[in-house]
Amino acid sequence: MAARLSAGRVRTLLYAVGLVPAAATFAMGVANRLGADPVNVFERTLGLWAIRFLILSLCVTPLRELAGINLLRYRRALGLLAFWYALFHVTAYVGLDQGFDGAVLLADITRRPFVILGMVAFLIVSVLAATSNAWSIRRLGRRWGAVHRMVYLAGLCAAVHFILSFKVLRVEPLLYAVVMAVLLLYRLLPGAVRRRRLAQR
Template identity: 35%
Template sequence: MIDTINAAARKVPAWVLYILLILPIPYLFYSAATGGMGVEPINALEREIGELSLKLIIFGLLITPLRKYLKLNLLKFRRAIGVMAFVYVAVHLGIWVVLDMSLRFDQMWSDIWKRPYITIGMVAFVAMIPLAVTSNNLSVRKLGGAAWRKLHKLVYPIAVLGAVHFIMVQKVWEVEPMVYLAVVVALIGTRYVPNIKARLSTSV
């Protein structure tokens, strides 16, 4: 079964994923504009786009464990997922800037400093910029593989910040955002469990 999925995945060009992942954005804007998102469409749109961006970040983190533990190789799609996660975060921020805050930059600047959930979200967005800019083969060659991989480990704190931001945005404590954070922590933990086991085995 896994071999069949891997064989099928090898035949699918990465650009197909870019197209598939961009499609929900115009659909969600259309839904918000035509009354499909309730009485507060801007808030609903902002939240929906933000949640989708977090899901993409999580799925990007999931690719390595899937390959390591289940032999499911979706590595060729990781760059597309990462770039599109940044696109969704940028759209999420754009909705807040243009539609929610109506370009009131003084108010936005004040909120960034006074509201921790906005501060955390902005830090995560800024940290994603170098990852998006270097998500290409030229950057890998210029930086070198080791430096490039080290830079892209920023995705770990970004994922944590994104999950915490999502938790703090809620008016009340909800289970779903807590599950996202737990999944992020678990996926990051899979990177370090083998190293811990190796150190323990060598120390015995």
């Protein structure tokens, strides 16, 4: 069954399924079913999914190198989903939560490391999303890879931002940070170790 689906169809499906949490949470918010503090829940849910898709996009390379599973053709979709969720998350924060209050937003973005880390991650994934098209890949040439390695910094910032979003250390953001750390540290392994599996195939 899966074999008969073209890569293009799987990608379309991925976008459709990937956006379900956003749509569902939004619908619940409109129906006033997100509890006592709906805007906060909405904002957090969107941020969480941004991190989840960022992690999934970072899994593509190790899966290919260690397990021989090639999902490269879906990596851009996963990265773009991370960007869309980050954009929704920031929009919810700026609009729904802070009501476009310029003074508060400026203070947040210039003074608070918690917000600055989130913003750095958002700016990076925005640049990556904007340069994820074929034209940019051609245009940037060899520099494209260097630009897109900024995703590692985005992952680091996002993981710390998530930890700081709670008053105390909590298990969930720490687990995400551990997964993120493993995925980033993997990139530091010598090429020979990483590509052994590829060479065997």
